[in-house]
Amino acid sequence: MAGRFVPFSRNQIESIITTHPTPFHIYDEKAIRDNAGKLKQYFTWAPGFREYFAVKATPNPYILKMLKEEGFGADCSSLPELVLSERVGITGEHIMFSSNDTPYQEYQKAMELGAIINLDDITHIPYLEQHVGLPELLCFRYNPGPLREGNAIIGKPEEAKYGFTGAQLLEGYRMVKKKGVKRFGLHTMIASNELDPYYFVDTAKMLFDLVIEVKKTLDIRIEFVNIGGGIGIPYKPEQKAVDLEIISQGIREAYEAIIRPEGLHPLNLYMEMGRMITGPYGYLVTRVRHIKDTYKRYVGLDASMANLMRPAIYGAYHHITVMGKEDRQAEQTYDVTGSLCENNDKFAIDRALPPIEIGDILVIHDAGAHGHAMGFNYNGKLRSAELLLKPDGSVEQIRRAETVEDYFQTLDFSRL
Numbered sequence: 001m002a003g004r005f006v007p008f009s010r011n012q013i014e015s016i017i018t019t020h021p022t023p024f025h026i027y028d029e030k031a032i033r034d035n036a037g038k039l040k041q042y043f044t045w046a047p048g049f050r051e052y053f054a055v056k057a058t059p060n061p062y063i064l065k066m067l068k069e070e071g072f073g074a075d076c077s078s079l080p081e082l083v084l085s086e087r088v089g090i091t092g093e094h095i096m097f098s099s100n101d102t103p104y105q106e107y108q109k110a111m112e113l114g115a116i117i118n119l120d121d122i123t124h125i126p127y128l129e130q131h132v133g134l135p136e137l138l139c140f141r142y143n144p145g146p147l148r149e150g151n152a153i154i155g156k157p158e159e160a161k162y163g164f165t166g167a168q169l170l171e172g173y174r175m176v177k178k179k180g181v182k183r184f185g186l187h188t189m190i191a192s193n194e195l196d197p198y199y200f201v202d203t204a205k206m207l208f209d210l211v212i213e214v215k216k217t218l219d220i221r222i223e224f225v226n227i228g229g230g231i232g233i234p235y236k237p238e239q240k241a242v243d244l245e246i247i248s249q250g251i252r253e254a255y256e257a258i259i260r261p262e263g264l265h266p267l268n269l270y271m272e273m274g275r276m277i278t279g280p281y282g283y284l285v286t287r288v289r290h291i292k293d294t295y296k297r298y299v300g301l302d303a304s305m306a307n308l309m310r311p312a313i314y315g316a317y318h319h320i321t322v323m324g325k326e327d328r329q330a331e332q333t334y335d336v337t338g339s340l341c342e343n344n345d346k347f348a349i350d351r352a353l354p355p356i357e358i359g360d361i362l363v364i365h366d367a368g369a370h371g372h373a374m375g376f377n378y379n380g381k382l383r384s385a386e387l388l389l390k391p392d393g394s395v396e397q398i399r400r401a402e403t404v405e406d407y408f409q410t411l412d413f414s415r416l
């Protein structure tokens with residue numbers, strides 16, 4: 001089987017490591033920009049199309065700035081994410097504030113920035129009104145409950161904590177129209193890491209039908225639908241990337257069939273993908289520190305689940321390339337582990353790989369979204385650096401690694 005693409009050779013990565021010690025995440029700028037451009041290209045037909053990059057996937061200012069240059073906005077869900085977006089110059093309606101269980105201070109900041117506020121619950125209407133006031137434009141997050149099937153990561157919609165029911169949605173629009181809100185949006189997010197393109201077509205249809213219902217029952221014209229994030233990526237070698245052409249054409253046909261005949265053109269189309277934008281173009285680079293033979297054979301890395309916890313918490317597959325051994329037979333079976341005192345700190349279990357030696361460099365694929373971002377300090381583990389591989393082949397550090405001093409930053413020893 002052909003190996004997965006890696007945007008550098010063993011020699012190149014060895015040379016990068018001389019100035020940037022492992023472990024680190026490295027993002028391929030050219031691939032991310034190409035991918036962003038491709039997504040936009042598919043939706044040139046769609047009125048007001050905008051992708052709001054889900055900041056939580058890769059909350060790094062250099063990544064956000066790059067995506068801003070590609071015309072993307074930011075999907076934020078917390079105060080720090082709002083401030084991060086502001087500091088890279090993403091403001092106003094280029095921010096979608098899709099939060100839940102939200103403190104009013106965060107609504108306040110979002111309002112200050114002129115962000116689109118997307119409410120998660122009908123009780124947040126009086127809450128927002130009381131603490132901050134209502135904006136001119138308001139969006140609601142819809143949860144279709146048993147009307148739609150969910151998927152493995154996000155679960156069934158009726159079990160999910162997010163969003164308004166259908167009845168609440170109508171009540172909510174009616175309520176805020178009376179209170180003087182002038183502009184309206186509709187949002188949903190019901191799948192995560194979904195590889196079936198038709199799922200997103202169905203989601204758009206569901207929202208288009210609702211736009212018609214809201215128009216007919218309340219005489220409210222919704223100006224955009226946001227189909228959320230959740231387009232999956234092929235983590236496993238046998239999986240294929242989602243065909244964006246199917247999503248684009250399917251949504252376009254639904255738009256022509258549902259929206260245009262009702263005279264509701266133009267209705268803007270937004271999305272807030274995270275994973276599919278940066279996921280495949282980020283790599284966790286780590287070196288083999290120990291090899292251990294007991295009841296199983298273990299490879300001990302200098303990275304741990306503090307750097308990438310998807311395998312540990314979801315049992316997620318992440319492909320691994322042993323640098324310089326791409327053409328060797330995968331004739332050994334290993335558990336690939338980190339140093340956390342948790343037995344689930346394994347990047348792979350019973351993985352067939354070429355024979356590994358101490359000092360080998362392993363590249364863990366598809367770490368560009370929900371990778372570094374999910375890092376933590378449990379067990380005194382420190383988060384790694386983030387690097388950007390520039391289109392000219394040079395490397396820039398875009399976040400330094402944490403130090404032991406960082407770990408002690410929030411502790412106060414003065415009253416011991």
Ligand SMILES: *Cc1c(COP(=O)(O)O)cnc(C)c1O
Nearest residue numbers: 054098229230231272273274275
């Ligand atoms: C996490 C999240 C996203 C992005 O999800 P991906 O799976 O990374 O595309 C978008 N919108 C909301 C509200 C989210 O919580």
